[in-house]
Amino acid sequence: MASLSTTDVAAIQARYPDVFARPFLKRFTGLLVAAGVAIYLIFAWWLFSASAVLTNANWGIAGAYLADWVTYEVRPDIEIGADGLEVTLPRFSPIPDDYTPGWLKKDADSSGGLTAVTVELGAAGSVHVEGATVTAVRGDETIVFDLAEGSVTPRGELPAWAEQRRPGEKVLLAFGFPGNIEVRDDEVKVRRRFWGWANFLFDTNSPFWGKSAGEVTSLLFSGERIDPNRSNAAVAWNNILNNSEWQHGDVWLKLLQTIVMAFVGTVLATLVAFPLAFAAARNITGNLLVNQVTKRFFDFLRSVDMLIWALFFTRAFGPGPLAGISAIFFTDTGTFGKLYSETLENIDDKQREGIRSVGASPTVVQRYGVLPQVLPVFLSQSLYFWESNTRSATIIGAVGAGGIGLKLWEAMRTNSDWENVAYMVLLILLVVFVFDNISGFLRRRLMGRA
Secondary structure, eight states, X not given: OOOOOHHHHHHHHHHXXXXXXXXXXXXXXXXXXXXXXXXXXXXXXXXXXXXXXXXXXXXXXXXXXXXXXXXXXXXXXXXXXXXXXXXXXXXXXXXXXXXXXXXXXXXXXXXXXXXXXXXXXXXXXXXXXXXXXXXXXXXXXXXXXXXXXXXXXXXXXXOTTEEOSSTBSOEEEEOSTTEEEEEXXXXXXXXXXXESOTTSSOOTTSTTTTOOHHHHHHHHHTSXXXXXXXXXXXXXXXXXXXXXTTOHHHHHHHHHHXXXXXXXXXXXHHHHHHHXXXXXXXXXXXXXXXXXXXXXXXXXXXXXXXXXXXXXXXXXXXXXXXXXXXXXXXXXXXXXXXXXXXXXXXXXXXXXXXXXXTTOOHHHHIIIIIHHHHXXXXXXXXXHHHHHHHHHHHHHIIIIIOSHHHHHHHHHHTSSOHHHHHHHHHHHHHHHHHHHHHHHHHHHHHTTOX
């Protein structure tokens, strides 16, 4: 193909000036947008001190919290006194005082008094306490501590896995995942970590506690009755529901409250917003004053966040599901009213005109000319918000509006029950997943795409 001459190029440019002589902004729109986004991100990074936040963040604590989601600790204390050694458990520990696991070995004299205690941490090492001497072993390194009133003295230089801030103070021995040991002048505090969730089914007060799966199965189906008035299966189910550590019955009840809060609040909002949307739609109600008053009412309800409504109603009604239902109802009424009225304003008027042309009353016109067009959309939007409100109900529950949110916040506030937090989060995820699928299926059916 022959190349174009300079004259031909000039002629083409003159014929199509909009293509070859575009304004500056049109030619560099993409570059300007990219530069604006880059400047905004740099400004946001500086404004929120992102570098300092990332640098000063305590990632070790974050890792410990994550580990606590899927692990548990047993924390016996080895007290060293003039009369010998004594192994005790924390005051509020659910484990009974006579609990003697295989990794905690006790040596006693002829009178039954403890003379030595060995804490085995698997392949990570061990700690042996005998009298006022503590011997710690990790790998091929061994360190011995002499204990006296007010002082802990190591024999030799401390290894990297032992930390003592000042001479004579307590020493922290780090054994990685298996746990930590804290050596003090009068006691050795043990934090032994294991995978899993301790006592998830049966707490220490249950007759099934500490038994293997085979033993529990045997008791359920062929063992003698533990309680003469109930079957062993009934006893087991009661023990699971009333588990003092995991509180399954209470957690499930609170989760049900959250589901009911979301459902009732969404249904009430749908019922109230439905007729008000007709008053707000300009093409349905011709009165400008009614349109504006109704729309501003919807704006008022939407302008206050659901969390703020929850705080308000918690103060008004007290903590409980009623406050949560009211918060969802108020917020969703404003949202549904706006969505419904905009849907009504965008309907096809040909159906209404056709029904009106045969002399139908206004009510019949709305029934057969409007509702068939908007009802599937209305229900689809309500179903979506029902699923979304299940998540929102968890958040507003944390401020006292009832449901599992409040229980979740209580578990997080203790800063120690992170496995309970993980359990409740997984339950919430499961419920949201189920409701998302149900809502999606119903929306597809309503829209005729099933």
